[in-house]
Amino acid sequence: MAGITKRTTAFDDENLSGRSQKLYFEVTEEENYTYYGNHEVDFNKRTSIDCEGIDAHELNQKIRDAIRKGYGSIVIKNPGAKHSLGVGILNKLNLIFEGSLGYFGIGCIDGPTVRVNGRVGWSCAENMMSGKVVVENNAGSCFGAALRGGDLIVKGDAGARTGIDMKGGTILIGGNAGAYTGFMMQRGRIIVCGDVNANMGDSMYDGIIFVGGEPHSLGTDCVPGEMNEHEVRWLEQKIKNAEIDCKVPASKFKKYVAGRMLWNYDNLEPAEKKGILG
């Protein structure tokens, strides 16, 4: 039981033993705002890892080792469209993939800035909490599934069910998006500069979808909304920051929202909440 000190509270004075051991922590202690294994990194300290001949598990371990050594910029060479690369990074980091990723690429990340100089397969950046991901080519289906925060950008097209079940953050698509984009989305924003295929926003609870082109058809619960000035400015800024050459001016975008408001979420996204708490 080394390192665990028993703290007695008014509610619990049980002796710590065996499986019933409990950890108590002070909310005022700084360490409680960072993840276990979170390291200080220097963005000017750069390294590269060759993915040739190694599997996802090994590569992900090597990324963690580099972070531990303080490398803030990591270049992954020859990713070769392998699956599950770069998942679970909970650190600030510049991560650059010099090639395409397979399925479940950079899932469950919180904090890093990722650039993929290629294409990503299904379920890229699933469950991402914060950070920024830029994909230079196209993305497969379920792009940003269950996204919770951060900016997820693809300069080309995205597949079906983009932003399925998303709970926050922003997805920005430079090209077209597939069917059921925004399916069951609960919060967050999706921006599509091109067209969207059938059943856009089907069963959406809340959140906003901005479309520069035309949606082929709207799903159940998705209805057109009215753009306000603030949103036009926000759109302009987001598209400009993402360096996307969008042919449609922000003022011509169409806005779509949930028609029935099946559930009212508060307005703050998790990343924003975290900012306030921190």
Added chain:
Amino acid sequence: MCGIAGVINKKKTVNVGEQMGLMLQGLKHRGPDSTGYAMYGTPLKKGFVMRFKISENEAEKVNATVDSPADLKNRKNAVDSILKKHGAKVTKESSSTPYAFRYIFDFKGDLTDLATEIETVEKTEILSIGKGLELIKDLGDANTVSNQYGLDKFMGTHGIGHTRMATESDVDIKSAHPYWAFPFEDVSVVHNGQLTNYWGNRRVLERKGYRFNSNCDSEIIAVYIADKMANGIELEKAMHDSLDELDGVFTYVVATKDQLGMAKDHMAAKPMVIYESKDIVACASEEVAIRNIFPHEIKTYDPYEAEVKVWQA
């Protein structure tokens, strides 16, 4: 889950056996039970090439009734005599396993009658008949099947293949993909997904006289396409029709003597990644398979829902 792949080289003959082998080995994790190749060699000027099996690969099964060498010999003789009876003259024959054969034969009669009668022989199934199509499937991964049948030097223009994870039917050769579109020469299909109106469609097609060798839902796509083509419908149109008439979630790849096509259902629930250049088109369930033949970075894309694409050799 299953993995499917297809490749077509435009206007040139290459080692398509090696291309397919590499792609399918890259999809092994999607289906380790069996692997199948349907590859298109240089079309024969006269005659047909036929691949058929007279028994199952029972080696790995517990309590399997393994056929005796005498049984196999009797069945092979029965097939030979049926060919002779129909006036087919076998010019070349070879076999890689005791139960799978490759025949080249001259024939001028009705292919349907011949094929139907050959399949009356116990446990005998024609895997393919065509001018260029050769369909090989067996248990194990891509390398196992390729080594067993010597496919790593198969010269041709295009091919499709499948790695199978058995879900709704048995692990055996008859349920393995690809499926030949009986009795149409040079048409084959691989499929990833589930068809939910299988039995309804099967009853309709059986009433029209089509034969089904397995209970695998994928077989119906081959028969369905064959039926459409028998009615003079172009491959691309037939594939478009299938999106509405076949129900379920599916992505399939079909090949004819000089074409490769893919279709994705309305839900786009089964993956497909495509790479196109002016010399070659490759498609697979995962990009990692395509990257086995293109180690350098390539620009690929996902087809959208209800999309049909057909490429010419």
